[in-house]
Amino acid sequence: MRHDLWTPSGEPERYELFATSVPEGASESTDGERPLPVTRRQFCQALGAGVLVLLLREVRAVQESGGGRRAEIPSMPREISAWLHIANDGRVTVYTGKVEVGQNIRTSLTQVVAEELRVPMERIHLVMGDTDLTPFDLGTFGSRTTPVMAAHLRRVAAATRELLRDLAAERWKVERWAVEIAEGKVRHPASGRSQDIGELTRGQKLSRPIPDTVTLTPPTEWRIIGTSAPKVNGRAFVTGEHRYTSDLKLPGMLYGKVLRPPAFGATLVSVDTREAEAMPGVIVVRDGDFVGVAAPSTEQATRALVAIRAQWKTTPQPSSREIFEYLKKNEIEAEGRSRYVVGSLEDGWRLAEKQWQQTYTVAYIAHAPLEPRAAVAEWKDGRLTVWTGTQRPFGVRSELARAFGLPEDRVRVIVPDTGSGYGGKHTGEAAIEAARLARAAGRPVKVVWTREEEFTWAYFRPAGVIEVRSGMKGDGTITAWEFHTYNSGAAAIRTPYAIPNQWIEFHPTRSPLRQGSYRALAATANHFARETAMDELAHLVGIDPLEFRLKNLKDERLRAVLEAAAHRFGWGKPKTAPDRGMGLAAGFEKGGYVATCAEIAVDRATGEVSVLRVVTAFECGAILNPDHLKNQIEGALVMGLGGALFEAIEFENGKILNPRFSRYRVPRFSDLPQIDVVLLDRRDLPSAGAGETPIVGIAPAIGNAIFHATGMRLRSLPLAPNGLKGETRLP
Amino acid sequence: MREVIELYVNGVRHRLEVEPNRSLLSVLREDLDLTGAKYGCGEGQCGACTVLVAGRATRSCTTPVHLVAGRSILTIEGLARDGRLHPLQEAFLEVGALQCGYCTPGMIMSGVALLNANPDPSEAEIIRFMNGHICRCGTYGRIVRAIQRAAQKMKEARP
Numbered sequence A: 001m002r003h004d005l006w007t008p009s010g011e012p013e014r015y016e017l018f019a020t021s022v023p024e025g026a027s028e029s030t031d032g033e034r035p036l037p038v039t040r041r042q043f044c045q046a047l048g049a050g051v052l053v054l055l056l057r058e059v060r061a062v063q064e065s066g067g068g069r070r071a072e073i074p075s076m077p078r079e080i081s082a083w084l085h086i087a088n089d090g091r092v093t094v095y096t097g098k099v100e101v102g103q104n105i106r107t108s109l110t111q112v113v114a115e116e117l118r119v120p121m122e123r124i125h126l127v128m129g130d131t132d133l134t135p136f137d138l139g140t141f142g143s144r145t146t147p148v149m150a151a152h153l154r155r156v157a158a159a160t161r162e163l164l165r166d167l168a169a170e171r172w173k174v175e176r177w178a179v180e181i182a183e184g185k186v187r188h189p190a191s192g193r194s195q196d197i198g199e200l201t202r203g204q205k206l207s208r209p210i211p212d213t214v215t216l217t218p219p220t221e222w223r224i225i226g227t228s229a230p231k232v233n234g235r236a237f238v239t240g241e242h243r244y245t246s247d248l249k250l251p252g253m254l255y256g257k258v259l260r261p262p263a264f265g266a267t268l269v270s271v272d273t274r275e276a277e278a279m280p281g282v283i284v285v286r287d288g289d290f291v292g293v294a295a296p297s298t299e300q301a302t303r304a305l306v307a308i309r310a311q312w313k314t315t316p317q318p319s320s321r322e323i324f325e326y327l328k329k330n331e332i333e334a335e336g337r338s339r340y341v342v343g344s345l346e347d348g349w350r351l352a353e354k355q356w357q358q359t360y361t362v363a364y365i366a367h368a369p370l371e372p373r374a375a376v377a378e379w380k381d382g383r384l385t386v387w388t389g390t391q392r393p394f395g396v397r398s399e400l401a402r403a404f405g406l407p408e409d410r411v412r413v414i415v416p417d418t419g420s421g422y423g424g425k426h427t428g429e430a431a432i433e434a435a436r437l438a439r440a441a442g443r444p445v446k447v448v449w450t451r452e453e454e455f456t457w458a459y460f461r462p463a464g465v466i467e468v469r470s471g472m473k474g475d476g477t478i479t480a481w482e483f484h485t486y487n488s489g490a491a492a493i494r495t496p497y498a499i500p501n502q503w504i505e506f507h508p509t510r511s512p513l514r515q516g517s518y519r520a521l522a523a524t525a526n527h528f529a530r531e532t533a534m535d536e537l538a539h540l541v542g543i544d545p546l547e548f549r550l551k552n553l554k555d556e557r558l559r560a561v562l563e564a565a566a567h568r569f570g571w572g573k574p575k576t577a578p579d580r581g582m583g584l585a586a587g588f589e590k591g592g593y594v595a596t597c598a599e600i601a602v603d604r605a606t607g608e609v610s611v612l613r614v615v616t617a618f619e620c621g622a623i624l625n626p627d628h629l630k631n632q633i634e635g636a637l638v639m640g641l642g643g644a645l646f647e648a649i650e651f652e653n654g655k656i657l658n659p660r661f662s663r664y665r666v667p668r669f670s671d672l673p674q675i676d677v678v679l680l681d682r683r684d685l686p687s688a689g690a691g692e693t694p695i696v697g698i699a700p701a702i703g704n705a706i707f708h709a710t711g712m713r714l715r716s717l718p719l720a721p722n723g724l725k726g727e728t729r730l731p
Numbered sequence B: 001m002r003e004v005i006e007l008y009v010n011g012v013r014h015r016l017e018v019e020p021n022r023s024l025l026s027v028l029r030e031d032l033d034l035t036g037a038k039y040g041c042g043e044g045q046c047g048a049c050t051v052l053v054a055g056r057a058t059r060s061c062t063t064p065v066h067l068v069a070g071r072s073i074l075t076i077e078g079l080a081r082d083g084r085l086h087p088l089q090e091a092f093l094e095v096g097a098l099q100c101g102y103c104t105p106g107m108i109m110s111g112v113a114l115l116n117a118n119p120d121p122s123e124a125e126i127i128r129f130m131n132g133h134i135c136r137c138g139t140y141g142r143i144v145r146a147i148q149r150a151a152q153k154m155k156e157a158r159p
């Protein structure tokens, strides 16, 4: 959808928080299957002999419409969502439009295929995120890979296994139930016959859709799913062999740079490129406000860029100092607006013996993935191929097709395993830039953003203001809950607590900075406000924060993580030192339940806050890979610690003031608390994703711990960008 | 103003005609196609570009190439010997000390420099030595464990 947000590339902003327009035929519930980009025949020819199994399913497309209601659109034909190929040598190739950005889904998806197909993991290769080879996919975000793609691939692999059984039974003229499959071999124990699956399928050219009913291996029999299989192809990463987009080099490739305006919203008045053009080997491209150069090395390109003289017209822009008033004053009518009303607040206030209200704020922050945006573009025979690190290869393909007026089948986007994203790489800025330069240069061009560009011209996690009002009975039973979020977004805006009267509303606003998705979206902001508020309410009635939450909580799964975390942490024990404090927070989002307890220490002399230890309990259904899950949780806690304590984008009049790691502090080794993760494995429940939700509890847990230590209630994220020094409230 | 300089990288001598003020990082990546050292910030703040120069962990993004002419440079590509991983590379895999892996080559090179200088570093020493490195995926705890594990392996391998 279009937003009246400023966008540098002129491309429509995609703001996942409000993303209600899904591509035709796509739907949230099926993760967006669509027919093959190349014809299926071409594809099968390219694959050569072997067995190809397609997951074809009836797609009942569902579209989000305003207010979060769902509108059914008529049934679509059967479409393809995943496929698997067994080559003559027995190697298995699985095709999925998901991408690997460090969440280790290449590994977990390989595990599910290995499990169902009964083939060792080493024989399975995943082709990911290649718009020519893989089925359409909406993108890798929203923790959808595990619940949707892993489930699809399990079915594909299980159906393939049954097909192999059929083939063997036919060939050996035996009953199919008597055929076993294990370790990549089909066997008929009664006759002692055995064959590798590659031999079995040799010379066959079979393609078969998946029947509606396939039998999946029950969790009690899992042997590969649920184990801590190491990262697939991990060796390539520790040896430096793996090529990220920014490492690719094509024959004759040039290095590109783009001229950036001095401030957001600036327009080009005049530009003089003569000096740059005179430099040997340098190509200058001018196309409207786009000015870029391509040269044989990055240094030459940089020098050419510096030699360009440009005049820009700037307009006044809001600054970070006044951002919260700005957001409150600039509410807009937008599609994402949503409201949940339960009971009647009037009743709630009437029953309340205590009333209370507070305002919380969160700053814009940057994803700062260590690999900045990068793309390599090549035009050949009227087709455009772009390698780029993005979480939405098919979305970037559309962006490219639109930018260059090409049909989508003339554009190919390939995503090498990428140097992370955290929700920050949904868009195709670098891809379009590289393609523009490559077209003009007539040679492949690579564009790698500098850190400063990444900090300035990417998009940010939205800033927000959250107002909470609540009423309670004297015993701590909450009777009324009013919650208004401005700008941050609606993710996890609803309270998991059992409150009879609620009014919860998301208010979209204008944003002076370009904003978009971030790990867990607004769930971090909304949990920060909600879980800090719960702490404040607990203190208001003088009840222990854990007890207060449990008193108002019915959800068994949330209670379970809360109790598990509190137990492991030793909640309720007295302070270990006067300047130390303990806090907790809990929540639910995207199928995952999380509770985090934190212990912090304040250094009175310097005001420095350090997080000493964190316990997080997490439950997301059946666990696919416990060690990678732990890794994700630990990583989310570390990342969340930065946003909790010190990360904030400062800006003034259209300029980012801290676009470098020397000015924008991110967590480092010395910030690392002792982390203890408690995993609750619920094999009886479907698996949910876990890359995002574990981040939501750390900020309120730290804030509540600071209150416990000092009696100071901090209500803005980041909580202590300069420590607590200068805080007059520090007792 | 190009100059001919000699670089010894991973035991191989290279004669290159380059502008002497270019960063070692860009020469390694663009001229020698050794892309294991990564760009993460270009200002010495993240450690992704770390290589060893005469055994010392060095930020190649802020090192002009002429300063290291004639000195021995080791990059992640040269760390494994005859296909056998360095104990720290093994430890990274065993501990699972990576997610996206983008910071990993720099982390490993610094870790190797640390272990060479101090075969048995304490946790505090590791943290102090590694603090100039950023892992946005937040695998710090695992990296500390991997370095400790490698120290142990190396100790056991010594006669």
Ligand code: FES
Residues within 6 Å of the ligand: B038, B039, B040, B041, B042, B043, B044, B045, B046, B047, B048, B049, B050, B059, B060, B061, B062
């Ligand atoms: S790229 Fe050299 S320290 Fe960051």
Ligand code: FES
Residues within 6 Å of the ligand: A102, A370, A419, A420, B097, B098, B099, B100, B101, B102, B103, B104, B134, B135, B136, B137, B138, B139
């Ligand atoms: S593993 Fe991604 S930055 Fe360290």
